[in-house]
Amino acid sequence: MRQPSTASNPNSKTPKPSSNLKMVGSVRVRVIRTLLAIQNGQSLSSVLDPLLNSLHEGDKGFAHALLLTTLRQWFALERLLDSLADNPIDEIEVRTTILVGLTQLLYLEVADHAAIHETVESVKEIEFAHASGLTNAILRKVAKNPSKFRKKCDKKHSLPNWLAYQLKQDWSEHYDELMRGLRQPAPMFLRVNTVDASVSDYQKTLQQSDISAEWVEVKTGLSLSQATDNKDRVNTVIDHQALRLEQSRAVSGLPSFAEGGLSIQDLYA
Numbered sequence: 426m427r428q429p430s431t432a433s434n435p436n437s438k439t440p441k442p443s444s445n446l447k448m449v450g451s452v453r454v455r456v457i458r459t460l461l462a463i464q465n466g467q468s469l470s471s472v473l474d475p476l477l478n479s480l481h482e483g484d485k486g487f488a489h490a491l492l493l494t495t496l497r498q499w500f501a502l503e504r505l506l507d508s509l510a511d512n513p514i515d516e517i518e519v520r521t522t523i524l525v526g527l528t529q530l531l532y533l534e535v536a537d538h539a540a541i542h543e544t545v546e547s548v549k550e551i552e553f554a555h556a557s558g559l560t561n562a563i564l565r566k567v568a569k570n571p572s573k574f575r576k577k578c579d580k581k582h583s584l585p586n587w588l589a590y591q592l593k594q595d596w597s598e599h600y601d602e603l604m605r606g607l608r609q610p611a612p613m614f615l616r617v618n619t620v621d622a623s624v625s626d627y628q629k630t631l632q633q634s635d636i637s638a639e640w641v642e643v644k645t646g647l648s649l650s651q652a653t654d655n656k657d658r659v660n661t662v663i664d665h666q667a668l669r670l671e672q673s674r675a676v677s678g679l680p681s682f683a684e685g686g687l688s689i690q691d692l693y694a
Contacts, residue, residue, distance in 0.1 A: 448479045453525060453547045455479060456491050460521050469496070477678065485678060495528040497608060501583035502527050505574060509563050519556040522548045526564045531575045537568040583608050614641070615668040615679070616688045624666045627687065630680050631668070638668040 448455055459476045463469060476492065477485045495502070502524045506514070514520050526544030529535035541564045548560045567574045582589045582604045593600045615638065617627045624640065631638050676682050676689055 448475055450550050451543070451547060452480060452484045452488050453491070453543050454550050456488055456495070457518075457522050457525055457547060457551060459492055460495060460525070461518065463496070464517060464521070486672075490533060490672075491525065491528060494532050495525055498528065498532060498578065498583050499524065500585060501578045501581060501608075502531075504581065505578050506563070508577075509566060510559075514556075514559070516553065516556065518551055519548060519553050519560070522551065522553070522556075523560050523563055526560065527567060527574075530564065530567050530571050531578060541565060541568060579608075613670040613689065615670065617666075617668065618686050618688070621681070621684075621686050624668065627681070628668055634680055636679070637671040639671065641667045641669050 448458060450458070455476055459472050462472050473489075473492070476488060480488055503520070505527065506520065506523055514523070522544060525547070526540055529540035529544070530537065541561060544564060545557050545561050548554070548556050584592070584604075584607065589604070592603055596603060615627075617624045622630070628638055628640065679687065681687060
C-alpha cells in the first residue's frame, strides 16, 4: 500500500515499517503490527491466522473486523488523515495507528472514549509516544462530528489513484457502482461436505458457536442440444445448497473446517 502523498508525488519514498515487530501487546497493537507487516510486503493470508491465533476467543471477532475494515477503507482514510494533519505525518507506524483509530470511530462504531484512549495507548505501546498528542488531537476532532467525516471519507474512492483512474477509463458507465461495491465486505458462502453432515445440521452447529448463517438454494440451469436430434433439448438443473454467513470471519475459526467438513466457494462455482 502507498501513502496518498506518495501517489501525488511519485518521486517521494514510501517509508517502510520496522521488520522486528512481533505479535504481542493489546488487540489493537496486534492489528497495527499486522498492518505494518502487510505494508512491509507480507500477504494478508500469511498474517491473518497468526494474528487471530494469538488472541483470546472473545477478541478475535473485533480484531478481524478492525483489520479488514481498515484495509478496505485504507486509501480513503489516508486522504482524510492528510487533510486533518497540519503537517505531513511521515512515520508509517504513527499513520497506521491513527488509521486504526479512525476506523473504530467511523466504521465500527466503537465508543469515542474507548477508541481514542486505546489508540493513544497503542501508539505509546509501539514506542511512538511522542505522537500520542497528535493521535489524540486528530481522533478527538473526528469524534466531535463522525457523520461529517464519514461522509467525507465515503465521498471518494478507496483505491490507489492510478487504479481508480484506470477503472474510470475502462468502466465509466459502471464506475460509481464499482467504487461502492469495492468498499463493501464480500459475502462469504460455505459449501458443506454432505458426506459428513447435512446443510441444516451444519447450520445448527454454527448456531451453537454463535455464528449466524442463512440457507441459500441455487439452481443452475443448463440447456444442451442432443447430438442425435437438434429438435429436442435437454434441460439440466443442478441444485445445491450453501450457507451465507451474516458476517465474514477467518475460516480457521469455523467448526469442522480443518477436518474437511466444508469449503469456501463462490455461490455459483
